Amino acid sequence: MSYILSIETSTTNCSVALSKEGDTIALKEDNSHNYSHAELLHQFIEEVLAEAEVSINRLSAIAVSKGPGSYTGLRIGVSAAKGLCFSLDIPLIAISTLESLANQVTVENGCIVAMLDARRMEAYTAVYNFRHELVREIKAEILSVNSFEDILKHQKVVFIGNAVNKFSSLIESAKATFVYHKLPSANDMSSLAFQQLKIGKTEDVAYFEPFYLKNFIALKSKR
Secondary structure (H helix, E strand, O other): OOEEEEEEOOOOOEEEEEEEOOEEEEEEEEOOOOOOHHHHHHHHHHHHHHHHOOOHHHOOEEEEEOOOOOHHHHHHHHHHHHHHHHHHOOOEEEEOHHHHHHOOOOOOOOEEEEEEEOOOOEEEEEEEEOOOOEEEEEEEEEOOOOOOHHHHOOOOEEEEOOOHHHHHOOOOOOOEEEEOOOOOOHHHHHHHHHHHHHOOOOEOOOOOOOOOOOOOOOOOOOO
8 A cells, every 4th residue: 555745845835645546635735825835844744644544654655846946945845855755764756846737637639838937927837748748848938929839829728837827918829728826736746656656766865856947046135
């Protein structure tokens, strides 16, 4: 019996899920928009284990959202995941943040574009087909009226993520569908993590680092 604890902290959503054989059996998350991950993450871990009545020693692996996303959020999530893996001597599984976000959408044909806000008009984006297979590399790009026009010419496209709000105002296409107010969630990591565990796709706990995509830039306080 495989119990996997999944941790998602790449955006403002602090999310923890416990899954059994790939199905989520307990979920705790908070999207209060103030990055409370450091205060809430370990509390949420304890709460999902208690809700499911599963001892932490019964965990088969820890899954963590690897990015891209918030630099600080990713550091908090990965640090917690690695600490648990070391202490419990279990594998670490890394899940693409944009892949789990894309898995919130089911389409019969066409593409899914997962996009996360990266300040101003920039976004972290990835394109997946209807099978949720990556068909264009993950990248940071400046959104414009010409973004994804090559894809929209030939097929329907569903856009999802917290960068949708600013992108939807730029284009008008009958082939574009926008899914608003969606963030990555540990709930969508459950099945992905289970599949990776079954094929032995795990990380070196000592050397694993988040997928930042861009270098961290410290901003001056507005105060």
